[in-house]
Amino acid sequence: MWVEDVGEFPLIARLAAIVGRARPDVLVGIGDDAAALDLGGDALVLLTVDSQVEGIHFVRHRIGPRLLGRRLLAVNASDIAAMGGEPTHALVSLVLPPGLELEWIEELYEGLRAEADPLGVSVVGGNVARSGDGVVLDLTLAGRVPRGELLTRAGARPGDRLLVTGTLGGAAAGLWLSGHPGIRIPEGEALLARHLAPTPRVREGRVIATSRLARALIDLSDGLGGDVVHLCDRSGVGVRVYVENLPLAPGVAHVAELSGRAPWELALYGGEDFELLCTAPPPAAEALAERVSAEAGTPASVVGEVLPAAAGRWLLLPDGREVPLTGKGFTHF
């Protein structure tokens, strides 16, 4: 069997089974946004790694190295935020082809630093290797979360409300616009920025974690439609997503019209918005939304409810119909 026929998540499950049992200091291992370790300090230590591969995640002549450096740090910081933590230390592994300009690497690092400094992250190490062909960037990010404030994908309970930060569909709309440079809309620049240089919701994650009101947390890298399935899998629950409540980024409806899709398809399945999705019991959910808005300056919206596992996973469409939610999008209804 070829590895591309297995799929990312079944592959990870198979590999997790091979590596076997974990040390007792591992609170969260393979299968969440980051690992969580109890190394004896006041705070737990979080660890995550993510790659940017030329030709797969980026095209070298389409994204400047500075933006790419920011993006590399931002997508990893989002995984730390998804555990309720704040990022602290980064290691960068550069795999570089011959003929790459020194200036390109230096600008990449300037971008990294521009994103790292406001977050309080230090780059503490890394590695440089040659590639036969194409740039591969790997960033490992460590973070911290005080004991008792760790949030994972597990922990959601039936009756909880689903709460999402910010707005959805913006990155997907920006991606579409980047492929249609002739089309200009007023929100175009902001949407492109959401696509190229996402903002990790670290402050929002800290508000959610310190509130102690939330039960489960995940970041939205695959799109809410896919990521809520991961959360349900790990929590052992079902879900109903209220499609009408999905908070669309400004301009998403416009791009949806231009591209012939429903706006909520971009919001649900577009991916890479890097917002946070958490669950909390009903009265707490409203209070939590207000706190995120007041303390982090980011709106938060109730977009669904957690069901018992046996009740299944559903989308409540704007016209009142319910259709099964699958992680991969859907076309048949």
Next chain:
Amino acid sequence: MWVEDVGEFPLIARLAAIVGRARPDVLVGIGDDAAALDLGGDALVLLTVDSQVEGIHFVRHRIGPRLLGRRLLAVNASDIAAMGGEPTHALVSLVLPPGLELEWIEELYEGLRAEADPLGVSVVGGNVARSGDGVVLDLTLAGRVPRGELLTRAGARPGDRLLVTGTLGGAAAGLWLSGHPGIRIPEGEALLARHLAPTPRVREGRVIATSRLARALIDLSDGLGGDVVHLCDRSGVGVRVYVENLPLAPGVAHVAELSGRAPWELALYGGEDFELLCTAPPPAAEALAERVSAEAGTPASVVGEVLPAAAGRWLLLPDGREVPLTGKGFTHF
């Protein structure tokens, strides 16, 4: 300027200057074998990352995935050992081309586990991404070292003796034999194993660190001739290496003869032996060598002395001549 014209170490220095100052919890940042962080626990936290790139570090049809998995963990564990620490947690980033067999990845992970289990290392996370072409494996390894036992490349002082664990030249001899499959010598299998699946000197590093007799420590990945220069650079000292005392791995003299080189050239510049090199003041150095031998079961040899910076860096050849030591080997004398 192209990145390959800059050289690995000047490039790292330039990038380190860009990322700027570190958080106060960073005890050792860019430029040593691993970063060392004080995260409030009883032990300091070590972090390092290293890559294995297809076509650069390995040829897929020449090394089985199981051996490659062992190697991936081993070379990183050596960097943790080089700080006096023990490895604890690993993250694995897989960048995989289409058409790779699932079995290959599963065997890679079995190799990882075979190396990780005896060292007490848990694989706690990772990432899977596609590549356009070729496998890139990145492993991030965390480790621990009790406060007060951290050893770095800095700290060597004039008068210290240089002490090396185990034997040298074996990996280079194994590499040469792997390129000459028609040639068989009695030690061939052992030398090939040194090349393909090095043994990280974790126990030896712990003996050195707990003894509190050593002042500086580094692992030998580039070869003693290159790595002692890194140690001298970070410690601000000179050195005299006694070529006659270099402990040759069994069979190295034979391979040297077959390949038309001096045995000590393989020992000094072959690279990838993954032994440890430390410095200690004269009476302590002898005691330390005995302790490494008694407690870790590995011989340790005095192979040189630390000089003041102004005295320079020298090789004392078997015939009594002294020649300048450069990191890259030498041909003119």
